[in-house]
Amino acid sequence: MDSTPVSASLAAALAAASFLLPPLLDGVERKIRAAIHSRIGPPLTQTWFDILKLWSKEAKLPRGAELAGLTVLIGLSIALALAATLSTFAAFGLVGVGPVVAVMVMVFALHSISMATGCASSNPFATIGSFRRVFLNVVNEVGLALSVALALVSRWFIPSWKGWALLGISTGMMLVACFCASGRLPYDIHEAEPELASGTVIELSGPLLAAELYSHLIERWVLAALPFYVSLAPFLPSAWARCLALVLGSSGLWTLFAVTSATLGRSRADLALRSLGAIYTASTIAWVGVWLA
Amino acid sequence: MRSVDLRKALERIKRSIWVFHLNTGSCNGCDIEILDALTPYFDVERFGIKLVGSPRHADVALLTGPITLRALPKVVRALEAMPRPRLVLAIGACAVGGGIWFDSYTLLGGFPRLLRVLKSAGIEIDGVVYVPGCPARPEAIIYGVCVLLGVVKPKVSRRAVEAPIQLEVTQAGEVRSVPMHREGGADTRT
Numbered sequence: 001m002d003s004t005p006v007s008a009s010l011a012a013a014l015a016a017a018s019f020l021l022p023p024l025l026d027g028v029e030r031k032i033r034a035a036i037h038s039r040i041g042p043p044l045t046q047t048w049f050d051i052l053k054l055w056s057k058e059a060k061l062p063r064g065a066e067l068a069g070l071t072v073l074i075g076l077s078i079a080l081a082l083a084a085t086l087s088t089f090a091a092f093g094l095v096g097v098g099p100v101v102a103v104m105v106m107v108f109a110l111h112s113i114s115m116a117t118g119c120a121s122s123n124p125f126a127t128i129g130s131f132r133r134v135f136l137n138v139v140n141e142v143g144l145a146l147s148v149a150l151a152l153v154s155r156w157f158i159p160s161w162k163g164w165a166l167l168g169i170s171t172g173m174m175l176v177a178c179f180c181a182s183g184r185l186p187y188d189i190h191e192a193e194p195e196l197a198s199g200t201v202i203e204l205s206g207p208l209l210a211a212e213l214y215s216h217l218i219e220r221w222v223l224a225a226l227p228f229y230v231s232l233a234p235f236l237p238s239a240w241a242r243c244l245a246l247v248l249g250s251s252g253l254w255t256l257f258a259v260t261s262a263t264l265g266r267s268r269a270d271l272a273l274r275s276l277g278a279i280y281t282a283s284t285i286a287w288v289g290v291w292l293a
Numbered sequence: 294m295r296s297v298d299l300r301k302a303l304e305r306i307k308r309s310i311w312v313f314h315l316n317t318g319s320c321n322g323c324d325i326e327i328l329d330a331l332t333p334y335f336d337v338e339r340f341g342i343k344l345v346g347s348p349r350h351a352d353v354a355l356l357t358g359p360i361t362l363r364a365l366p367k368v369v370r371a372l373e374a375m376p377r378p379r380l381v382l383a384i385g386a387c388a389v390g391g392g393i394w395f396d397s398y399t400l401l402g403g404f405p406r407l408l409r410v411l412k413s414a415g416i417e418i419d420g421v422v423y424v425p426g427c428p429a430r431p432e433a434i435i436y437g438v439c440v441l442l443g444v445v446k447p448k449v450s451r452r453a454v455e456a457p458i459q460l461e462v463t464q465a466g467e468v469r470s471v472p473m474h475r476e477g478g479a480d481t482r483t
């Protein structure tokens with residue numbers, strides 16, 4: 001068992017990593033996409049350069065969109081709090097039902113606030129963009145919540161073979177849900193905007209855009225770390241192992257998500273209702289089938 | 294609203310250049326060259342250059358065309374929407390000086406004239422580079438961005454010649470270009 005000071009130091013280190021790593025992992029993702037295109041691509045630190053540049057630019061917000069600016073700042077606060085909470089829970093071994101539910105509530109709060117950013121903007125294109133997100137969230141949030149709940153239930157049956165099989169199915173479902181919730185292709189949110197000329201962030205500029213971009217990247221890190229926190233961390237005995245699993249696991253999963261999204265085509269978000277609905281229904285039926293076996 | 298340190302922002306833009314494509318009435322020749330410059334073949338992302346869909350996100354406007362009077366209000370609004378520091382790359386003979394339509398009654402005729410309109414509207418442009426050519430080559434466009442940001446020095450000097458045309462603001466508040474050799478203007482051409 002680790003002492004409290006060790007866990008506290010590890011929690012602080014993991015929180016710092018969760019603040020610093022996401023833009024670098026985004027740099028890795030851009031490098032991977034470039035490699036698939038046979039390009040050199042930007043440097044790994046490019047996303048940090050982008051954020052710092054945006055931070056030093058002028059913030060222009062049209063009249064009537066002040067609320068959208070406020071929601072961006074609330075979103076950033078939730079994202080930072082979420083990453084810090086997840087790090088603390090993992091370091092201190094708080095992996096029971098209560099802490100997992102608390103993390104999930106924060107994840108859903110972050111998704112809701114980013115939908116609100118578009119709706120609060122005075123630009124109708126931003127509202128249209130947020131509907132893309134609504135369509136995706138209608139089905140994906142259900143899948144994400146269900147997969148986490150099934151994983152929690154699966155843990156009761158471990159160490160029997162049934163427990164591991166149930167955990168495997170729910171974790172697979174969670175990986176799909178986390179991938180889609182991260183706003184990548186085929187249901188990308190931010191990257192779709194240059195083509196659609198619409199999206200929740202269309203009116204944001206300078207520091208507000210930097211804040212939105214940064215909170216979105218932290219959200220991606222949390223979604224990449226979530227399967228390891230829910231399905232792996234409870235079985236690791238020390239704080240060191242849990243923190244290491246979260247850092248290495250999230251980086252590996254981020255890379256896997258990057259390769260997957262770079263090889264997929266764009267799909268309409270409204271079609272997600274059907275395709276993701278089918279995946280989650282099939283996974284749930286398989287889970288129930290194994291449970292009854 | 295917090296004040297912007299333009300020098301610091303310009304220094305940071307050198308490593309992260311987000312461009313917005315602004316067609317002001319071009320024949321699409323230059324636009325195709327811009328799209329070419331943005332393809333994986335030239336891989337401008339390695340310089341930090343990225344195409345964005347909103348002027349609010351942009352650092353540099355890639356402006357093509359001779360600025361038709363129809364497009365003028367939208368062009369002014371798009372440039373005004375860009376946060377400072379805002380930079381402009383005037384691409385192609387049309388954007389540089391109106392091209393072969395420099396004295397047409399339907400056009401403003403090139404970015405230098407637009408600059409005057411922007412100035413009168415209180416819209417500051419923090420840097421302009423002119424990329425000539427009909428159309429401008431993708432290499433020239435990328436080179437122009439680097440010159441604009443001070444990454445490389447320009448290889449050629451610039452000499453501006455004023456075309457015989459004048460701008461007029463009508464009573465309805467619209468900007469009109471009046472060729473000076475036509476009715477209402479003195480022909481200064483030799």
Ligand code: SF4
Binds near residue numbers: 319324358392427
């Ligand atoms: S410069 Fe030439 S190619 Fe470019 S918009 Fe004008 S006419 Fe077309």
